[in-house]
Amino acid sequence: xxxxxxxxxxxxxxxxxxxxxxxxxxxxxxxxxxxxxxxxxxxxxxxxxxxxxxxxxxxxxxxxxxxxxxxxxxxxxxxxxxxxxxxxxxxxxxxxxxxxxxxxxxxxxxxxxxxxxxxxxxxxxxxxxxxxxxxxxxxxxxxxxxxxxxxxxxxxxxxxxxxxxxxxxxxxxxxxxxxxxxxxxxxxxxxxx
Amino acid sequence: xxxxxxxxxxxxxxxxxxxxxxxxxxxxxxxxxxxxxxxxxxxxxxxxxxxxxxxxxxxxxxxxxxxxxxxxxxxxxxxxxxxxxxxxxxxxxxxxxxxxxxxxxxxxxxxxxxxxxxxxxxxxxxxxxxxxxxxxxxxxxxxxxxxxxxxxxxxxxxxxxxxxxxxxxxxxxxxxxxxxxxxxxxxxxxxxxxxxxxxxxxxxxxxxxxxxxxxxxxxxxxxxxxxxxxxxxxxxxxxxxxxxxxxxxxxxxxxxxxxxxxxxxxxxxxxxxxxxxxxxxxxxxxxxxxxxxxxxxxxxxxxxxxxxxxxxxxxxxxxxxxxxxxxxxxxxxxxxxxxxxxxxxxxxxxxxxxxxxxxxxxxxxxxxxxxxxxxxxxxxxxxxxxxxxxxxxxxxxxxxxxxxxxxxxxxxxxxxxxxxxxxxxxxxxxxxxxxxxxxxxxxxxxxxxxxxxxxxxxxxxxxxxxxxxxxxxxxxxxxxxxxxxxxxxxxxxxxxxxxxxxxxxxxxxxxxxxxxxxxxxxxxxxxxxxxxxx
Numbered sequence: 223x224x225x226x227x228x229x230x231x232x233x234x235x236x237x238x239x240x241x242x243x244x245x246x247x248x249x250x251x252x253x254x255x256x257x258x259x260x261x262x263x264x265x266x267x268x269x270x271x272x273x274x275x276x277x278x279x280x281x282x283x284x285x286x287x288x289x290x291x292x293x294x295x296x297x298x299x300x301x302x303x304x305x306x307x308x309x310x311x312x313x314x315x316x317x318x319x320x321x322x323x324x325x326x327x328x329x330x331x332x333x334x335x336x337x338x339x340x341x342x343x344x345x346x347x348x349x350x351x352x353x354x355x356x357x358x359x360x361x362x363x364x365x366x367x368x369x370x371x372x373x374x375x376x377x378x379x380x381x382x383x384x385x386x387x388x389x390x391x392x393x394x395x396x397x398x399x400x401x402x403x404x405x406x407x408x409x410x411x412x413x414x415x
Numbered sequence: 416x417x418x419x420x421x422x423x424x425x426x427x428x429x430x431x432x433x434x435x436x437x438x439x440x441x442x443x444x445x446x447x448x449x450x451x452x453x454x455x456x457x458x459x460x461x462x463x464x465x466x467x468x469x470x471x472x473x474x475x476x477x478x479x480x481x482x483x484x485x486x487x488x489x490x491x492x493x494x495x496x497x498x499x500x501x502x503x504x505x506x507x508x509x510x511x512x513x514x515x516x517x518x519x520x521x522x523x524x525x526x527x528x529x530x531x532x533x534x535x536x537x538x539x540x541x542x543x544x545x546x547x548x549x550x551x552x553x554x555x556x557x558x559x560x561x562x563x564x565x566x567x568x569x570x571x572x573x574x575x576x577x578x579x580x581x582x583x584x585x586x587x588x589x590x591x592x593x594x595x596x597x598x599x600x601x602x603x604x605x606x607x608x609x610x611x612x613x614x615x616x617x618x619x620x621x622x623x624x625x626x627x628x629x630x631x632x633x634x635x636x637x638x639x640x641x642x643x644x645x646x647x648x649x650x651x652x653x654x655x656x657x658x659x660x661x662x663x664x665x666x667x668x669x670x671x672x673x674x675x676x677x678x679x680x681x682x683x684x685x686x687x688x689x690x691x692x693x694x695x696x697x698x699x700x701x702x703x704x705x706x707x708x709x710x711x712x713x714x715x716x717x718x719x720x721x722x723x724x725x726x727x728x729x730x731x732x733x734x735x736x737x738x739x740x741x742x743x744x745x746x747x748x749x750x751x752x753x754x755x756x757x758x759x760x761x762x763x764x765x766x767x768x769x770x771x772x773x774x775x776x777x778x779x780x781x782x783x784x785x786x787x788x789x790x791x792x793x794x795x796x797x798x799x800x801x802x803x804x805x806x807x808x809x810x811x812x813x814x815x816x817x818x819x820x821x822x823x824x825x826x827x828x829x830x831x832x833x834x835x836x837x838x839x840x841x842x843x844x845x846x847x848x849x850x851x852x853x854x855x856x857x858x859x860x861x862x863x864x865x866x867x868x869x870x871x872x873x874x875x876x877x878x879x880x881x882x883x884x885x886x887x888x889x890x891x892x893x894x895x896x897x898x899x900x901x902x903x904x905x906x907x908x909x910x911x912x913x914x915x916x917x918x919x920x921x922x923x924x925x926x927x928x929x930x931x932x933x934x935x936x937x938x939x940x941x942x943x944x945x946x947x948x949x
Binding site: 243 | 892917918920923924925926927928933935937939940942944945946947948
């Protein structure tokens with residue numbers, strides 16, 4: 223009995239465990255369930271990074287036709303992840319700081335940290351310095367998430383961007399500025415202080 | 416006329432003994448007898464045999480026994496007269512008959528079956544009218560035989576009764592003299608009535624006879640001629656034997672067997688040795704048996720009480736004996752006495768009898784004895800489980816590796832037949848079982864359901880898990896049912912075992928939507944990511 227990997231139409235290489243039917247069932251055995259949750263977490267983050275997906279909702283497991291179908295369903299073995307199990311996986315991810323509920327105070331939609339806010343901060347800073355060289359100028363959030371030239375930051379949710387900037391502000395490399403049409407940010411050179 | 420009024424026709428072709436009532440005895444007989452009806456010779460009864468019984472006087476005609484024979488109830492005789500005869504005149508016995516109380520039935524019912532008024536049961540003949548009771552319900556036979564199914568015979572019935580239109584049942588004809596005519600409608604009422612049966616008018620029992628009333632009005636007819644001559648019969652003994660028969664007749668009349676009979680029946684109703692039939696008999700029988708059962712029970716319980724008292728004495732005695740033995744044993748302890756064996760025997764016997772001594776703890780010696788007992792039981796159980804045939808047949812686990820405890824207990828007790836074991840005793844035997852079985856049979860409890868089973872080494876958790884793992888490796892996945900078929904073990908037991916294997920992480924489940932659970936080898940513990948590189 224061996225399972226094989228599978229390349230989805232979008233080009234993502236699904237791990238072999240994804241073709242094992244038990245992988246889609248909630249296991250009463252806690253140890254087994256931990257292994258499965260771990261693999262699901264890894265799979266969800268990998269797919270999110272591959273497809274640049276920032277959120278996953280419990281609805282994605284309930285209704286087909288979404289961006290997550292390739293992962294949450296396996297029509298080749300006629301299995302799909304049950305919404306309850308997805309909710310369980312998400313709660314584990316939140317508790318491990320691999321995701322956060324967005325908006326807060328609910329458990330049906332999460333923002334995925336396939337990069338941690340600290341990593342995003344680095345990415346943001348590098349992009350700012352290397353790609354634009356616009357130090358000391360003020361950029362709006364819109365300019366960052368919807369740049370004319372697509373970047374790694376394209377489409378980044380505001381809340382994630384805000385926490386990334388918060389990391390930079392803490393390190394003295396950026397300053398949050400309130401301007402008329404929304405918030406803006408000014409970056410400082412790394413050795414400014 | 417007297418003949419017709421007082422006698423009943425009988426079939427003389429039947430032997431006389433068959434005509435008698437059950438309680439009637441025949442005393443004497445004389446042939447060559449002629450009958451006078453009143454003072455006239457009765458033409459049809461001039462040569463016959465007369466029988467005298469305790470109840471009746473029979474005349475069986477010699478020439479035409481079928482049609483001319485008759486019987487006369489002795490109860491209707493008031494007195495008799497003997498005439499010794501002179502020259503050509505034969506000796507005669509004159510019988511004077513009562514005019515008032517005679518009860519001549521319309522029909523010859525005593526030799527026929529009769530219908531009970533209450534339950535409509537057709538009773539067989541054989542008992543005199545006064546003593547007859549329904550064989551089914553026990554109700555005495557009614558005097559007024561309204562339900563008698565046999566139509567009145569023309570021979571014995573008064574001629575005028577044929578055209579009766581009366582609403583009352585055909586009443587005894589001789590009772591007419593006391594009937595009371597209603598002053599308003601002239602209906603002849605029964606003397607017991609105080610109101611007219613027809614119109615309700617109060618009756619005066621001293622009412623004058625109704626001269627204007629027609630003689631054939633409703634009611635049974637007034638007997639024609641109530642004179643002395645008309646209530647008299649004569650027996651003419653043409654061939655002698657008159658004295659002997661007359662003596663017997665007198666004796667019968669004095670004996671008044673018909674009255675005695677009625678009296679004894681009345682007394683016997685309370686006695687139990689009377690033969691009874693029907694519902695009455697059944698009810699009485701049930702009552703009797705219930706009564707005797709009650710008595711037996713009381714006796715038995717008395718015995719039990721006595722036994723209990725004795726048992727208590729026994730226990731006390733044994734306790735005293737035990738104490739004394741213990742003291743002696745204590746004294747002999749230094750010198751290595753052998754008394755403890757005896758004490759142990761007494762104590763263990765008491766325990767096995769269920770007679771616990773309150774102040775004596777269960778000692779090690781007793782436990783030792785019990786242990787031996789349980790070991791023997793374990794040996795027996797091993798035979799029941801693994802026997803190769805013989806008395807107990809093939810052992811229960813000969814072809815089965817795993818078997819629920821309740822089934823074993825039931826099977827063992829069935830095999831024992833007597834001296835059944837309690838579940839608690841059974842459970843105490845189980846720890847000794849592996850020592851006496853080969854392969855060793857052990858007990859196992861499933862955690863999820865607390866179901867307890869006995870199993871061979873093949874079905875230890877580890878062995879089963881290993882086998883299951885191998886099976887799933889080859890086949891991919893299996894449902895519980897598949898596994899049960901492969902293992903030849905009941906599904907319920909397999910489910911329990913697979914659950915335990917799952918708890919150990921050997922297998923993992925796959926629940927398809929709305930589908931059955933299938934089991935997979937849990938090889939994901941050390942899974943290495945082989946998907947998209949990140």
